[in-house]
Amino acid sequence: MTALTRRYKFASSHRLHSPKLSDEENSKTYGKCNNPWGHGHDYILEVTVSGPVNPETGRVLSPARLDNYVRENVLEAFDHRDMNRDIPAFRADCVPTAENIAIVIRNMLERDWRERFDGAVLERIRILETRRNSVELRNE
Amino acid sequence: MYITRKVEFSASHSCYNPRLSEAENRALYGEAADSHGHGHNYVLEVTLEGEPDPVTGMVFDLKRLKDVINKEVVEPMDHRFLNREVPPFDAVLPTPENLVREIWRRLEPPLRLPNAHLSGVRLYETEDLFVEYSE
Numbered sequence: 001m002t003a004l005t006r007r008y009k010f011a012s013s014h015r016l017h018s019p020k021l022s023d024e025e026n027s028k029t030y031g032k033c034n035n036p037w038g039h040g041h042d043y044i045l046e047v048t049v050s051g052p053v054n055p056e057t058g059r060v061l062s063p064a065r066l067d068n069y070v071r072e073n074v075l076e077a078f079d080h081r082d083m084n085r086d087i088p089a090f091r092a093d094c095v096p097t098a099e100n101i102a103i104v105i106r107n108m109l110e111r112d113w114r115e116r117f118d119g120a121v122l123e124r125i126r127i128l129e130t131r132r133n134s135v136e137l138r139n140e
Numbered sequence: 141m142y143i144t145r146k147v148e149f150s151a152s153h154s155c156y157n158p159r160l161s162e163a164e165n166r167a168l169y170g171e172a173a174d175s176h177g178h179g180h181n182y183v184l185e186v187t188l189e190g191e192p193d194p195v196t197g198m199v200f201d202l203k204r205l206k207d208v209i210n211k212e213v214v215e216p217m218d219h220r221f222l223n224r225e226v227p228p229f230d231a232v233l234p235t236p237e238n239l240v241r242e243i244w245r246r247l248e249p250p251l252r253l254p255n256a257h258l259s260g261v262r263l264y265e266t267e268d269l270f271v272e273y274s275e
Contacts, residue, residue, distance in 0.1 A: 001275075002237050007268040048272075057157065058235035062168045063269065 003050040003123050004060045008070055010079040013040035014096040038082060044128040045074065045105065051120035061120045069116055073108045098135040102127045106137050142259060144187040145205045149218040151226075152179035153234040169235070177221055182239075183264040184213065186247060190256025199256050212246040236263055236271040244273045 015038040016030035026034050033039065047070055051060045077087060083096040089104045090096045096104075106125055113122055126136040154177035155169035165173035172178065186209055190199040220226050222234040232238050240263040251258040260274040 001273070002241060003272045004237060005270050005272070053237045053241070056159070057168050058155070058233040058238045059168055060237055060271075064167050064170060 001050050002053050002060055003048050004063070004066075005046050005048040005124075006063055006066055006070070008045045008047070008067075008075060009042060010045065010075050011040060011042050012078045012081055012083055013038045014083040014090075015039070016095050016097060018095050019093050038084065041129050043078070043101075045070070046124075046126040046128075047109065047122070048124040048126075049117070049120050050123040061117055065116070069112075070109070073111065074105050077108070078105075098127055098129045098133060101129075102135045102137050141191060141199060142187050142189050143199045143202065143205075143256075144185050145202055145209060146183060146185050147206065147209050147214055148181060148183050149214045150179055150181050151217050151220050151222050152177045153222040153229070153239075154178070155233050155235055157233060177223065180265050184209070184243065185262040185264075186258070187260045187262075188251065188253075188256045189259035190253065193255060200253055205251075208247065208250050212250065213243055236265045236269065239263060240271045240273045244275070248275075 014033075015035065016033040017026050017036075018029070021029060047066065049061055049066065053060055081087065083090050083101070085091070087096070087104065089107075090100070094100055094104070102125060105127070106122070109122055109125065121139060124136060124138045126134055128134040153172065154175055155172040156165055156175050157168070160168070162173075186205065188200055188205065192199055217226055222229040222239070224230065226234075228242065229238075232242075240261055243263065244258070244261050247261065248258045260272060262270055262272045264270040
């Protein structure tokens with residue numbers, strides 16, 4: 001298998017607070033991340049694409065096309081935004097934990113994937129919330 | 141169990157396909173579509189899969205792994221212009237995808253070991269772009 005990974009950055013704020021928990025339980029569950037004013041991170045997003053290497057071009061896909069697609073579908077929605085207010089998926093009871101951010105981003109990427117990147121598979125995405133925390137979703 | 145050794149080498153390359161238009165070359169290869177070439181500090185991670193030897197406690201001696209990587213990859217490629225000096229890149233475009241597959245092709249035979257084998261190869265062209273190959 002040949003796979004190509006591109007790394008992107010976005011700065012975004014969020015607050016971890018579940019409407020299904022009491023204030024006390026929220027504070028206990030999320031600690032500092034429950035601060036009512038929210039807080040932010042410089043997120044790193046790694047997008048991995050696998051597929052056959054085109055013998056003519058030597059590429060799995062054009063990185064520039066992937067960059068445009070990720071920018072249009074993910075980065076423009078997240079970068080310098082408040083996730084809880086600006087991303088519809090987090091307005092209801094979906095808490096923007098790193099795990100849920102990964103799921104929401106994968107859904108955003110999958111939306112028009114097939115028609116834009118026929119033959120190339122969205123193999124893996126990885127979110128680094130800080131240098132110490134990362135979440136990964138694999139196509140298994 | 142997996143063990144990984146990391147090495148670095150610096151090499152120059154150019155990715156320009158004369159059978160494609162200028163615009164297609166730009167879209168596929170970005171700034172690499174320049175016939176004069178440019179260079180990268182490549183970072184290569186080589187991963188073996190195997191079980192520790194009951195006597196030595198090692199899957200494979202990491203120093204010997206380093207020696208194999210140096211002989212097969214670093215010595216022939218470090219401080220070279222890949223398109224001119226490192227076959228098959230006189231005939232095949234040295235995209236990171238082709239480079240990682242060539243590195244696998246060179247490393248796989250000498251790493252058929254009694255209790256381990258080559259599991260995967262990851263090549264960073266920059267901090268923001270890497271490729272992986274496995275079979």
